[in-house]
Amino acid sequence: MPVNEVQGVVSRAKGAPVELVPILVPDPSEGEALVRVQACGVCHTDLHYREGAINDEFPFLLGHEAAGVVEKVGPDVSNVQPGDFVILAWRAPCGNCRSCLRGRPWHCFASRNAQQKMTLADGAPLSPALGIGAFCELTLVDALQAVKVDPSASPLAAGLIGCGVMAGLGAAMNTGNVGRGDSVAVIGCGGVGNAAIAGSRLAGAHTIIAVDIDDRKLEWARGFGATHTVNSTQTDAVDAIRALTGGNGVNVAIEAVGNPVTYEQAFYARDLAGTVVLVGVPDPTMKIELPLIEVFGRGGSLKSSWYGDCLPTRDFPMLIDLYLQGRLDLDAFVSERIGIGDVEAAFASMERGEVLRSVVVM
Structure with missing residues (x-):
């Protein structure tokens, strides 16, 4: 050969x-x-x-x-x-x-x-x-x-x-099933998080809250469609997200860091029957502890997004078309x-x- x-x-x-x-x-x-x-x-x-x-x-x-x-x-x-x-x-x-x-x-x-x-x-x-x-x-x-x-x-x-853009877009559109009029929080606004913001906007989300510790990344997030930004070094992320959603929390919370602290924020920042999507990749040594009554009492779904749950032959050509149309x-x-x-x-x-x-x- x-x-x-x-x-x-x-x-x-x-x-x-x-x-x-x-x-x-x-x-x-x-x-x-x-x-x-x-x-x-x-x-x-x-x-x-x-x-x-x-x-x-x-x-x-x-x-x-x-x-x-x-x-x-x-x-x-x-x-x-x-x-x-x-x-x-x-x-x-x-x-x-x-x-x-x-x-x-x-x-x-x-x-x-x-x-x-x-x-x-x-x-x-x-x-x-x-x-x-x-x-x-x-x-x-x-x-x-x-x-x-x-x-x-x-x-x-x-x-x-x-990889990264599909992971973020898919976390919102495929795994999180973000739909018209939904409220979304994205915690972590690097490449994957900002792709989740862009995907949420494409899916018709009404409120898109970007959370990060870096004002530069939050400015990027606004460019991709975030309607609100929260610097979690300056204010409690969960309190801020609840304040922006009538005290209820968001329909979909997307964790794009892969850290127990930010995952817990996503868990408590969602509305009753809301969805948490983990797309950030954690260190294998990391652990999280949550009150089981809260897992039960809040209902909804705790999901992990593998590659944005994408089907490449379906999703790649579609996203390229959206790009060429100026929509992504x-x-x-x-x-x-x-x-x-x-x-x-x-x-x-x-x-x-x-x-x-x-x-x-x-």
Whole structure:
């Protein structure tokens, strides 16, 4: 099988700075696609991989929020062909697991990935982040991970749908079932939280309350559709949300931080029979304690949103159409364009809260 040598961003050890090194990418075999990456966002999940917070299967080929053009396909591939502009999805429903067979492919428990391994130059196999690995010029994925969308979309904006933007939008629209006239609170206004705000606005929410500890992020939130903002270092978040909703709390509270303190805020900030959606990714060591009578007495739903409960083949093209119609400002999520050698610096900018998304442009 022919092999392609390209440059890729690799994390070799827990906490160590990432490196730009030669990697080997095989041509696609059955059911696979080789994609030439045009742009890839720097997501907090990539930093989780570098820090060993996902698993310890080093070395990792980082990057997963990507858009590009199909270069080659293997045998028995019918959903895409060379030249197609695609967004890469880390969920590609298998069609055969118990969730898919129940008609819930957005919860697929056996999502498809490429069977061949990308490797370092010495042949050591790489673990691609979220089954993608797109901080490189070419990446190998299962063909069903490549979702064809309108090629007139900007690759920088389109790639962000592949993870963070879809997670936030889906947390509101799919998991939270935000509807016309609803009130929503979003706690944590980074990329995912602001996408949840944008999704709530698209879904017709009447009141959208953004909560954060950073006034700069709250200003971003207003741009995405927040009707009210709360700096929780200056006022109690739950009291403020209740005051803005007639003392009742919101219909849907979306926690986009992944922290016990902010989850408890979301829990108490919702109205009776309201919904809490956890989309922030917590540290595995974190725990939460709630009075069981409050869980019972408040009713409603406590949900976790996996990838915005999305179905990529349904949702990616729809969101790109909304973007091209001017109804979803994906460009506003792009804080800066960077080169493939600038990922480590982008992690530092992310940790300082200076950006929504740095995007690697190939």
